[in-house]
Amino acid sequence: MTPKHGQLIYEGKAKRIYETDLDNRVLIEFKNDATAFNALKHEEFEGKGRINCEISAHLFEVLEKAGVPTHYLSREDDCWMLAKHVEIIPLEVVVRNIATGSLCKETPIEQGKELIPPLLDYYFKDDNLGDPLLSEARLERLGVISKKKKLEVEKLSSQINILLKAFFKQLDLTIVDFKLEFGIDKNGQILLSDEISPDTCRIWDQRNSDDKARILDKDRFRKDLGGLVNAYGEVLKRIQGLSSKPHNCS
């Protein structure tokens, strides 16, 4: 039974975070809203919240099993997730395996280029400033993360990338890039937080070579391609298919 939610602690573009009557536990509500271009574009998609909640829950479970500490505790009804309370580090950590999106607008790196090693960028999480890219010097100057914790974040992000790449590969999906957020719990431990879903990842369908049709993520909304909920649903279906496969007990 989902615990009762208390006061709203925080409302973001795609989620609401509520207090609960459990110590250091919060309830996260995944919203149907989709926003892009720093919320200049906005639309609601019936069913998106539930799908993203389910996908995120599953991915957090996969990562936890592999030893990545996350804020995830359990998936509750519909679009609700129970998680540990954390102080979010105001950074977006973006890991890219294939060049696309803003990277190709802001550098001469060609669209579709495989990035070896993967490229890790920090953005400052601030809607008013439009979540700007940070240079090393700016990141250091802002003082939002210690050198030690930064190294830890980079090690975790790299580990998460390896795990997600392998996980999606078995679903015939390519994880092109993704955004992570980290939080610090009451014990000072870094936990992967926020969500991991087609809102925060670029996911391409390996079963489809068409540049547009293969897109199963928020780029369907950014690029007005339509079919967002179906695309997200396809990702979820493949994930569910995987867990319903009979185990090989030989």
Added chain:
Amino acid sequence: MTPKHGQLIYEGKAKRIYETDLDNRVLIEFKNDATAFNALKHEEFEGKGRINCEISAHLFEVLEKAGVPTHYLSREDDCWMLAKHVEIIPLEVVVRNIATGSLCKETPIEQGKELIPPLLDYYFKDDNLGDPLLSEARLERLGVISKKKKLEVEKLSSQINILLKAFFKQLDLTIVDFKLEFGIDKNGQILLSDEISPDTCRIWDQRNSDDKARILDKDRFRKDLGGLVNAYGEVLKRIQGLSSKPHNCS
């Protein structure tokens, strides 16, 4: 006598570079054009080219004397400078002593905040891309500078900042921030190149506490404050006043 210029090698927003009949020497013509906001704003200022050429020549001489290798050879007539031919590294190195401009639009760092240590950012020199800020990962990925040369550039930039701060201080001027470009000569040596002028530095007059009146650099153009040539001329006048002061021979 100024050597004859040959073929135009490169035309930028504020300078033209020509071949000469001297080996590995180029002639640089400082233009009267001022551009801002990635050339969306453009205007000509009679006399600016000559003033910037004189200021740059003087600053290159100051830096050379202090051991900074530069492309500068001599100032020729009017708006012409003779320099060593270099391959420009396509990076803009921006050193900031006081927070202002884009830094304050792209981070929560407050306008006017003194930056200790000074903040060094790399931008990719590419007009079509709007000279974008680079993260460490992007810079590394672009492969436009080796790790060894990058360290050298950072050491030189820091040294140049110390020298420029001290130089301007004795003129009652504050060097707020500045942009440097480096080139590589035929021997593979890194040389400070491009120009150092009120087009590429922010310079505030310490004799004037008014936020606008104290501006003696291209911000007069960016912010439509007027009096650009007078402001640049004031910087030059103080520099010239310094060199015409009688030496203290005690």
